[in-house]
Amino acid sequence: MDVAFIGLGSMGMPMARNLLRAGHTLTVWNRSPRNLESLVHEGLKVAASPAEAVVKGGIVVTMLSDDAAVLEVTEGRAGFSQALGPGLHISMSTVSPGINRGLAQSHEALGGFLVGAPVFGRPDAAASARLNIAYSGGESARAKALPILQALGQRTQSFGDDPGAANVVKLCGNFLIFSATQALAESLSVAEANGLGRRETMDFFATTNFACPVYEAYGSRLADEDYSTGGFKLSLAAKDLRLFAAQRSADGMQLKALLEDRFEVALGKGWGDLDVTALAGLLKT
Amino acid sequence: MDVAFIGLGSMGMPMARNLLRAGHTLTVWNRSPRNLESLVHEGLKVAASPAEAVVKGGIVVTMLSDDAAVLEVTEGRAGFSQALGPGLHISMSTVSPGINRGLAQSHEALGGFLVGAPVFGRPDAAASARLNIAYSGGESARAKALPILQALGQRTQSFGDDPGAANVVKLCGNFLIFSATQALAESLSVAEANGLGRRETMDFFATTNFACPVYEAYGSRLADEDYSTGGFKLSLAAKDLRLFAAQRSADGMQLKALLEDRFEVALGKGWGDLDVTALAGLLKT
Numbered sequence: 220m221d222v223a224f225i226g227l228g229s230m231g232m233p234m235a236r237n238l239l240r241a242g243h244t245l246t247v248w249n250r251s252p253r254n255l256e257s258l259v260h261e262g263l264k265v266a267a268s269p270a271e272a273v274v275k276g277g278i279v280v281t282m283l284s285d286d287a288a289v290l291e292v293t294e295g296r297a298g299f300s301q302a303l304g305p306g307l308h309i310s311m312s313t314v315s316p317g318i319n320r321g322l323a324q325s326h327e328a329l330g331g332f333l334v335g336a337p338v339f340g341r342p343d344a345a346a347s348a349r350l351n352i353a354y355s356g357g358e359s360a361r362a363k364a365l366p367i368l369q370a371l372g373q374r375t376q377s378f379g380d381d382p383g384a385a386n387v388v389k390l391c392g393n394f395l396i397f398s399a400t401q402a403l404a405e406s407l408s409v410a411e412a413n414g415l416g417r418r419e420t421m422d423f424f425a426t427t428n429f430a431c432p433v434y435e436a437y438g439s440r441l442a443d444e445d446y447s448t449g450g451f452k453l454s455l456a457a458k459d460l461r462l463f464a465a466q467r468s469a470d471g472m473q474l475k476a477l478l479e480d481r482f483e484v485a486l487g488k489g490w491g492d493l494d495v496t497a498l499a500g501l502l503k504t
Numbered sequence: 505m506d507v508a509f510i511g512l513g514s515m516g517m518p519m520a521r522n523l524l525r526a527g528h529t530l531t532v533w534n535r536s537p538r539n540l541e542s543l544v545h546e547g548l549k550v551a552a553s554p555a556e557a558v559v560k561g562g563i564v565v566t567m568l569s570d571d572a573a574v575l576e577v578t579e580g581r582a583g584f585s586q587a588l589g590p591g592l593h594i595s596m597s598t599v600s601p602g603i604n605r606g607l608a609q610s611h612e613a614l615g616g617f618l619v620g621a622p623v624f625g626r627p628d629a630a631a632s633a634r635l636n637i638a639y640s641g642g643e644s645a646r647a648k649a650l651p652i653l654q655a656l657g658q659r660t661q662s663f664g665d666d667p668g669a670a671n672v673v674k675l676c677g678n679f680l681i682f683s684a685t686q687a688l689a690e691s692l693s694v695a696e697a698n699g700l701g702r703r704e705t706m707d708f709f710a711t712t713n714f715a716c717p718v719y720e721a722y723g724s725r726l727a728d729e730d731y732s733t734g735g736f737k738l739s740l741a742a743k744d745l746r747l748f749a750a751q752r753s754a755d756g757m758q759l760k761a762l763l764e765d766r767f768e769v770a771l772g773k774g775w776g777d778l779d780v781t782a783l784a785g786l787l788k789t
Contacts, residue, residue: 316698339712339713340713351708351712351713353708374711374712376708376712378700378704378708381699383698384698384699384700387694387695387698387699387700388695388700388705388708390694391691391692391694391695391705391709392691392709392713392714394687394690394691394694395684395687395688395691395709395714396713398683398684398686398687398690398691398759399680399683399684399687401683401758401759402679402680402683402684402687402759403680405679405683405753405754405757405758405759405760406676406677406679406680406683407676408753408754408757409672409675409676409679409748409751409752409753409757410672410673410676412751412752412753412754413601413668413669413672413751413752414666414669414672415663415669415672415673419663420673420676423636423638423661423663423673424676424677424680426659427624427636427659427661427717428624428625428636428677428681428716428717428718429677429680429716429717429718430716430717431713431714431715431716431719432712432713432714432715433713433714434716463694466694466697466698467694467697467698468690468693468694468697469690469693469697469787469788470787470788471786471787471788472690472693472694472787473686473690473762473765473766474683474686474687474690474759474762475690477758477759477762480758481758501756502754502755502756502757503754503755503756
């Protein structure tokens with residue numbers, strides 16, 4: 220299929236490559252032109268604007284960092300909304316559920332559709348097409364999006380017709396990740412303070428009762444106290460937590476409040492460009 | 505081997521059965537005589553006291569609920585310490601690391617040894633010998649304990665010579681479990697409040713980025729809001745958290761403090777006999 224891909228960051232770049240490898244024809248746009256040359260060699264076209272990247276009635280994938288970026292490329296001055304018309308917008312960014320619901324209505328007014336399809340997985344999982352993808356939107360739109368999603372992930376799960384539903388799931392999942400990060404940070408600090416190795420303790424958990432991708436990946440960084448950039452930026456994680464906190468919930472969300480505080484302190488220290496596991500650094504101060 | 509087994513609760517009972525099935529000869533003692541008749545049919549002997557359960561120079565396994573219970577059966581009036589003499593005590597309860605260190609010294613004074621070998625897994629994992637076991641103690645004692653541990657678990661990992669080390673790991677792991685419980689409770693409350701099914705959301709997490717025993721088992725109860733007894737009693741979990749909090753650590757253990765507060769509130773509501781996942785019930789109040 221002819222697919223437009225908007226947003227070639229640390230996640231979007233390997234995802235776009237996987238669509239190419241799956242045999243799709245790609246036209247891309249990225250705000251900054253970094254690294255696009257190498258992709259041209261792999262056979263894709265680079266458009267001068269989001270609007271020029273899409274074809275009427277076609278498919279466009281967006282993979283951007285926040286609500287504002289998605290709004291800009293869709294309904295901004297050079298946005299693709301009108302040019303896409305009755306096409307399909309697969310919105311894969313971790314944005315607010317409300318943004319996807321609002322854009323779905325805008326697309327519908329032009330005969331088009333939106334499927335929200337946020338992904339779970341760090342850049343290495345994107346590169347090996349092992350992302351886990353939650354998706355939601357109208358039934359026929361979901362069916363049309365599925366082959367694209369299957370080329371990007373090892374697992375897709377539909378969450379029904381609400382184009383914002385999958386992003387609620389995504390925010391809930393990221394909240395679980397941040398919670399696990401804080402829990403691991405405190406747990407490993409106790410192990411270390413009592414004479415155990417952070418790595419041997421973490422390896423035991425990550426190969427037994429917590430043998431799952433999140434504890435393996437985040438636990439590994441926490442074991443090594445490697446909070447350098449390259450994974451999941453703390454500033455973006457803080458954005459996701461704000462979106463999570465803005466959703467409806469029961470009363471008494473104390474862990475949410477604790478994490479909001481921790482992120483604020485970490486951002487105040489200028490750690491926004493570090494990996495989210497840098498939260499563990501607050502334990503030492 | 506001839507093995508004494510002290511403590512036939514919801515974990516000890518299936519563990520004792522697995523030792524029988526592995527071909528060991530068992531003599532058991534339990535404070536209350538409940539259900540012991542069925543075990544006699546399976547071929548084990550019931551002793552009148554801890555001291556009478558052991559043989560000099562033999563092996564005894566303890567699987568009890570807290571420090572006081574372990575001290576009582578070991579060094580109490582009818583305790584086995586003197587009778588065991590130069591034997592091996594495999595201490596599998598979730599107790600304080602300090603208790604195991606202290607008892608190890610007492611056994612050593614009689615020519616004996618202690619291996620700390622706390623287990624991860626709920627009663628169903630005990631029944632199917634799928635426990636994960638951390639163990640530590642002197643090298644020769646560890647070697648002697650290993651065949652027993654291997655009959656009880658799917659995985660054993662040594663944490664060296666300190667007979668308290670494995671229990672530090674255990675407390676760290678339980679802290680991770682309680683943290684995950686609180687995180688799941690808050691996360692699923694957001695999913696539910698935004699129109700998603702608790703079960704469908706949980707199933708997605710438990711089969712993708714959180715596909716591990718803890719999120720599967722605890723997540724399943726949280727998805728169904730089934731906090732009935734039968735798993736991991738909230739009162740015992742609160743005890744484990746107190747032991748965790750008593751260990752050395754870095755400063756700034758905010759999640760630990762949050763959980764201490766949540767357990768206190770839950771115990772105050774009389775929820776001690778419910779499953780630890782009842783913490784989620786505090787979100788509704």
